[in-house]
Amino acid sequence: MDQYWGSRKVLYTGGEKKWQSEDPSHKLLRIVRVREHGPFEDFANAPICTYLGVLTLSRLARVMSPHDIFFLVLGMKNVLQSEALEKYSLSVFLIENFVTSIVRDLKELPPPSPSKPRSSVLTLNPHGYPTEAAAITELKLIDRLQELKYRVLCIPTSPTFPLVDGFFFLNSPRRTLAGLQMTRAHAHHTKTSTVRQFTEHLSWFFTNWEEFAQGLSWEMIYVQHADSTMISKWQRCGPVNPNNETDAEKEIVAFWDGRVHQYQFVLTRGFLSKVREMRTQRSWGKGIGKKVGEIIGEQSAFRSGEIYWEYFNDFYMCVPTGCRQ
Secondary structure (H helix, E strand, C coil): CEEEECCEEEEECCCCCEEECCCCCCCCCCEEEECCCCCCCEEEECCCCHHHHHHHHHHHCCCCCHHHHHHHHHCCCCCCCHHHHHHHHHHHHHCHHHHHHHHHHCEEECCCCCCCCCCCHHHHCHHHCCCEEEEECCHHHCCCCECCCCCEEEEECCCCCCCCCEEEEECCCCCEEEEEEECCCCCCCEEHHHHHHHHHHHHHHECCHHHHCCCCEEEEEEEEECCCCCCCCCCCEECCCHHHCCHHHHHHHHHHHHHEEEEEEEECHHHHHHHHHHHHHHHHHHCHHHHHHHHHCHHHHHHHHHHHHHHHHHHHCCCCCCCCC
């Protein structure tokens, strides 16, 4: 219900309270009850929904360091399910320094013959990292197809989205779809039906997908914790029943073996130390780190890397050992 009040228009929000429509600034909050260990409970803020959470982190990643983004995400580990936490953690791929550090440690999983090993497009062009994030919502919530853009980190909000936890497109040195998966599993083999569902979803979300997909290379990047059972071999793609393989399934397998390259990144304590040092070098002199030092002391600020490692250990233990097959 609305009503003009003097020279200003006001809205009634369900009761007698007035809301000035010219400058609405009501906050949307979601408060959750948290019980971690024992009978005691606490209250914490949580994202209202994954869609808004992804957009919020996309904006924060432009002004915060990788170190601070991780702390922000992992600070929500007690109020989010592991699947949501995975998606928010992918926001670090929006930060140039984080990506340039990752590419030095990318290890290719040797592809089957006749394909030959080659460097990842991120290794060849680390500055092609995504600069913004977009939330891929459930199909029933889409009112129109989206324009397909390079350097946009697409994060699906549905837990049933097939194949990847996130993906983005690069234009140089070759047109490439980079798919991201976080896993503790030692094997991440994929079903042909999952690949088919993934491409179907892309055609439902994006305009001109069929045309765009022509000649497109694929890269799968498996992100693993140092304490996980390591992926050591090429992750194959095949049908559920190999004895009754259809022509369509054979085509998908041929594409996977010939056009997809796979890489592994292992998150180690040493890597986190590099991120911490990078953050310190770049922000300490700009007042951010200096302010932290004034508040908690320089030694405590440097020890934050150890705290971060403990947080990440706790988070990664929540990541399912299964995979998006």
